Amino acid sequence: MTVTVAIPAVSTRAMTVLSALLEARTGQQLASYRSWRLDMALKPLLREREIDTLDQLVALLLDGRDATIGDRIVEALVNGESSFFRDQPVFGLIGKALVARAEASGQHGQRLRIWCAGCATGQEPLSLAMLFADLAESSGIAMPEIVATDVSEGALARARSGRYTQFEIQRGLPIRTAMRWFNGDRGDWVAKPELVRMIQFRRQNLVSEAPPPGRFDAVLCRNVLLYLAPAIKARVFLSVADALAPGGVLVLGAGETVIGQTGLFEPSRAYRGLYQRVAAGMTRNAA
């Protein structure tokens, strides 16, 4: 038996305008086969503005009288999917790589620096903070400085609040870890202030703005690049490469790779699944 699901039609004009807005603001591309996502993601905004269709929303946008509507559309369309310890094994690798780096430097007390680029609602930097709080206890390394950035103010506000639903907290977070670092509050779980304080949250457009100042020992840019056009992706790789300290590691999403994407990085020999900068003068061809 074939089940047919009715997906509301999105007009070509609405699709074109909204996709162009998203790409101009964030570099993210919205493939035409994902047009259903437009309707789903923007439904709450349509309800709020008491309009029925995406064409009416586009008219509101082009009208120019509502200064906030463009921001609200982009906020709704940015893919904010995230979970605690997503692709769990990679966190073990990051821990190993950074503990080894601290030990190799011979300066256990030296603070390493981590940048989470595209941190969405904060589960990734909070996972790192919990991981390194444990590692600081067990291996004696200093707690790293964690800088988390995202283009969406809405996502960052949620990240700073540290408040998650039962569904969100259960995805990937061991119950003992949740009990140690979160308090229950009216059905939600709220990160303890000392955990949130371990992270500096900042708004940053990865595509058009400079990275946070200084060099980082690890950069996590997971499940961000796959939405970007090749030319924009190349720019982001360059920006991340500049932000990475010599010998630092780049962490991508489980389905992402540098192979065929950039000549600036290569798979790490020591940590399978992580990437490192190609030595100066050795840049490879992307193809």
Place this chain on the structure above:
Amino acid sequence: MKTCLVVDDSKVIRKVARHILETLDFEVREACDGREALDSCLAAAPDVILLDWNMPVMSGMDFLLALKESEVASKPKVVFCTTESGMAYIRAAIEAGADEYVMKPFDRDTLESKLQIVGMA
């Protein structure tokens, strides 16, 4: 193939859990209360147990305590799966020896991630 014993007095929950677990390549057995679950474990210990709290005949907590005292050869991993979401309940379950805790309702991703945490998926 790993075996999971689903212990819940709700037929619907057992059916949903079975469906998810089978897609995760588990062989699934079912019990509708703690007593039945204990008999099932004594007959053949599963690798992991998905355990409801509030059930007739024998509750999940009573089952867990009985399992610890039992002669079940290899102790299975125990994941509580219950509507009880208060910290006091969760703490009591962990102190009694539960390995993980799922608050209902749950979906496939939640269950899979909890089974990964206890080394079963």
